[in-house]
Amino acid sequence: MAETTSLLDRARTIAPPGYNRWLVPPAALAIHLAIGQAYAFSVFKKPLGALLSLDVNKPSPGDWTASQIGWTFSIAIVLLGLSAAVFGKWLERVGPRKAMLASALCFAGGFFIGSLGVHLRSLPLFYFGYGFVGGIGLGIGYISPVSTLIKWFPDRKGVATGMAIMGFGGGAMIGSPLAVGLMAHFKTPTDLGVAPTLLVMGLIYFLFMQFGIWSIRVPADDWQPAGYVPSKEHSALITSGNVSADNAIKTPQFWLLWTVLLCNVTAGIGVLETASPLIQETFSDGVLGTGKGVTAAAAAGFVGLLSLFNLLGRFFWSSASDKLGRKVTYAIYFGLGILLYALIPTLGHGAQLTLFVVVACVILSMYGGGFATIPAYLSDLFGKYQVGAIHGRLLTAWSTAGVLGPFIVNALSESRKHEGLKGADAYQTVFYTMAALLVVGLAANLAVRPVREEFYEKGPVTAEAGGH
């Protein structure tokens, strides 16, 4: 047992001289591709709502409602942010391997408990498993490779974190068809196959994550990329000091970036939440002509296209931020975002379907980019000492956006529909509100200044305290 424990220790993950740092991103991707499944939860919604009736189109009165099922995802996202915030400093102290194992145990455990909850038809048990325990796995897993990647790629922080966080976007693309295929395989005349699907998926993900757990390495204390010279470009916001997680939250910069992330994510969720009904209602047969309107299948294709741009944006924008600087990159997200969000209703009114799709795709690329660029921004401002823990605390903005975004979208669009508005008119206020939210984000980003030296750690930082 002692040997097993020591294998997980940070000291056992220190890379030998000559280690190829490009082996680290696949380890990070193995974790993020797994936990990214969370965004594919919607494939379970209809089957979970028909566990008794066995007909997804005709739920019986005793079946779980869509609203009840929807809470599972909300619980998971809230727990993602909370656990990332709570366990961030622990992660920095024990290293990525132990944290990744904890993530795998919680994430897969969430599937197993969730499966039992479905088998027993117990909604609280399902919430506890997939939502609570699984959500903790999401939070620890999300931040576990980030600071390690930043330490391996001080010259390409955006590229490195973009690759990992791109995996989170890609996870849904794997998780969704995997779940559909497994449910079809396990379906019987008396069961929709949800419980065994969850069980098998938990097992698959647990095994898949083992690759990341056992292949992750941290660089030695004195390691630097060959020929690396810290860039003088964009250096005004790149600190030479180190700020602890406890001190970081006392700085205005932390809360400005918290606001930046909150605004970017809330606005992006606005598009994601409404994507399918928005395109069907805005470009219906009534607008484009009989037989030319956007069908449900085409709308699903639109959602898929948005997911692809969400994924690509994570890598593209985050990598671009290495050249442009983080502040400029976020200024683009918000500046361009304001224009594009405000343009969406106009394109709807003008029946400009192609342009509408293009604009939505660019918006989603910047939504993904916002997630992927934030760790590098934090590292620039606060140093690499406890950047994983600081990132964890910042992710509470995501949890908040996960509740705020859908609330704003549903409240505004429903109230417009009650007023009798249809199509693009019903969603106009949603997009103007999101554009206004981006103005707040832009202001917060423009207000970011270098962190004052009084917040820096005095003296050298140690690995045990969460440093390099």
Added chain:
Amino acid sequence: MQPKQAFTPVAEEAGSSTGALVLAWLFVGIPLAWGVSQTFIKALALFK
């Protein structure tokens, strides 16, 4: 206090080969490519 490198197991001293790099990227790249292709096929419905 012992230097940290002293904890490094012998197997880890071997360094990494190009083969390991290719295998590592294939391990995560294949499922990702499969997921992306599935999504792309679904997205094609928008253009029909």
